[in-house]
Amino acid sequence: MAEKQRFVIKDLKKKFNNNIVLDGIDLTINEGDVLGVIGPSGTGKSTLLRCINQLEVPESGSIEIGESQIDLSNAKKSNLKNVTQLRQRTGMVFQRFNLFQKKTALENVMEGLITVQKKSKDEARKIALKELDRVGMTQWANHYPKHLSGGQQQRVAIARVLAMKPDLILMDEPTSALDPELVGEVLETIKQLAEEGHTMILVSHEMAFIRKVATRCIFLDHGKIVEDGTPKEVFTAPTQERTRDFLKKMSLLEEPDYVI
Amino acid sequence: MTGKIFDFKLVFTQIPDLLKYLPVTMELAIASTVFGMLLGLLIAIIKIKKVKVLDKLATFYVSLVRGTPVLVQLYIAYFGVPMLLKYINQQTGSDLKVAAIPGFVYAVLALGFNQSAFDAEVFRAALLSVDKGQHEAAAAIGMTGWQSLRRIIIPEALSVALPSLGNSFINAIKGTSLAFTCAVVEMTAEGKILSGRNYRYFEVYVSLAIIYWAITILFEKILKFVEKKISVPEQVExxxxxxxxxxxxxxxxxxxxxxxxxxxxxxxxxxxxxxxx
Structure with missing residues (x-):
């Protein structure tokens, strides 16, 4: 990444049947941004991420990465290469980890390197072990997902994403499916990534965490960006009534114990 | 002829003679299973992907094959197909050597088609049982549909399908005993020939029952072993x-x-x- 990358999302619209989920999202993400996305359930936070990497196809919208501009609404039909390119430049961490069940932690991380990036096995293994090391999972390299706790699985999933060297990491509620005592280890890992300067979009209900780690925060409601600013601005001095209501409901005045 | 009602010894002494035809039985079973599974997998994918036209055709095919007895299917293959080929010869002036096609081919086709209908359902259920998240994870790292199917989805589905596929194979082994309808001499047919000489029909059927049972037990054991082999180990150090x-x-x-x-x-x-x- 020689020059600064920018991701420019324009006019992203998505509806499921007649239910409008994203109602014209315009969003620019600069390299090194950690963008926290907050908002009530069902406002399209996850859908936003899933449209970016084409797990969902939106009705309209485009994304500009550096030089290339990709039409998100018909990339699958018009140019499959674009989809592949998009997916190679983004990495996704899922709420339910989605590790490959019949592969060990090591094989999970190696898979994309071998099949997508066409690296040799030795090279892939080397990279995979390095990434597992980074998330503190090397000792479990030979374990299958079912042997691992939720937090451990999520750390392997993060290593799987990191190994692919994506320009943009999409985190879709990475701690929502975890037992409370396991949330900390995953947040620690994400914080580490933020400090290393990875560009991320983090959808999460861990408000206190977003407040600490994010460089920028948006509040999404009814498919629109309602509030956009630094976490401090959004959390302490929201300009919109809806944001205030939401924060009040989340009773964000008290900080949870496991904040790191 | 000894005049005994039941020649107990003969049940066992003729087993080696019958076993000479075990290879034919196994060839039939394996060939029709391979054919049936490939076709079944194809049908399952067509149905899951809801491919236009083919999807309807597949449903019709499965219903037809499952709704008719194997024996009837074997007869249709053995008598119907040559008739069709001869008709084609007559109409187009082509020169297909219909008589040169061995009965074995008809038997494999009929048994294979029969199995494919059952295997299609097995594969379909197994493929659908794989968590959607696995597809998404594969897609998200940039794998193509084919790569994710081959490297992630099918291996997982196979674990689910294996017990049923094993059953299907065991059924195929037993189903080969009907191949005589296509003039294939396998174990059961040989049994009939043997007993035609000494009129000891009952004994030969008992011998055959013992052999089939033993083979089935053997393959059940092999299957258990393979299942264990491809499943994720209980724990890892x-x-x-x-x-x-x-x-x-x-x-x-x-x-x-x-x-x-x-x-x-x-x-x-x-x-x-x-x-x-």
Whole structure:
């Protein structure tokens, strides 16, 4: 990444049947941004991420990465290469980890390197072990997902994403499916990534965490960006009534114990 | 003829004679199973992907095959297909050597078609049982649909399908006893021939029952073994520091030779499949 990358999302619209989920999202993400996305359930936070990497196809919208501009609404039909390119430049961490069940932690991380990036096995293994090391999972390299706790699985999933060297990491509620005592280890890992300067979009209900780690925060409601600013601005001095209501409901005045 | 009502000894002494035709039985079973599974997998994918027209055709085909007895299917294959070919010869002036097609081919086709209808349902259920998240994870790292199917989805579905596929194979073995309808001499047909000489029909059927039963037990055991082999192990020991060190410096070849006692079996299998080791 020689020059600064920018991701420019324009006019992203998505509806499921007649239910409008994203109602014209315009969003620019600069390299090194950690963008926290907050908002009530069902406002399209996850859908936003899933449209970016084409797990969902939106009705309209485009994304500009550096030089290339990709039409998100018909990339699958018009140019499959674009989809592949998009997916190679983004990495996704899922709420339910989605590790490959019949592969060990090591094989999970190696898979994309071998099949997508066409690296040799030795090279892939080397990279995979390095990434597992980074998330503190090397000792479990030979374990299958079912042997691992939720937090451990999520750390392997993060290593799987990191190994692919994506320009943009999409985190879709990475701690929502975890037992409370396991949330900390995953947040620690994400914080580490933020400090290393990875560009991320983090959808999460861990408000206190977003407040600490994010460089920028948006509040999404009814498919629109309602509030956009630094976490401090959004959390302490929201300009919109809806944001205030939401924060009040989340009773964000008290900080949870496991904040790191 | 000894005049005994039931010649107990004969039941066992004629088993070796019958076993001479075991290879024919197994060839029939294996060939029709392979054919049936491939076709079944294809049908399952067509139905899951809801391919236009083919999808409807597949449903019709499965219903037809499942709704008719194997014996009838065998007769249709053996008598119907040559008639059709002869008709084609007559109409187009082509010169298909209909008489040269051995009965074995008809038997394999009929038994295979029969199995495919059942296997299609097995595969369909198994493929649908794989969590959607697995597809998404594969897609999200940039794998193509085919790559994710081949490397992630099918291996997982296979674990689910294996017990039923094993059943299907065992049914196929027993189903071969009907291949005489296509003039194939396999074990059961040979039994009939043998007993035609000494009129000991009952004995020969008991012998055959014993053989089929034994084969079935054998394959059930093999199946159990394979199931265990491809399933994720119950527990895996943590890697010791020295093992980790050797893993870091491992070259694929040396690694493959080491075998999988450290629980990295899956990776070895890939290396073999991909010819990398």
């Amino acid at each position: 943590q890697i010791r520091p020295e093992e980790l060190e050797s893993l870091r410096n491992q070259k694929s070849r040396a690694y493959a030779a080491k075998k999988n006692h450290n629980g990295l079996g899956g990776e070895l299998a890939w290396q073999k499949n991909r010819g990398l080791s």
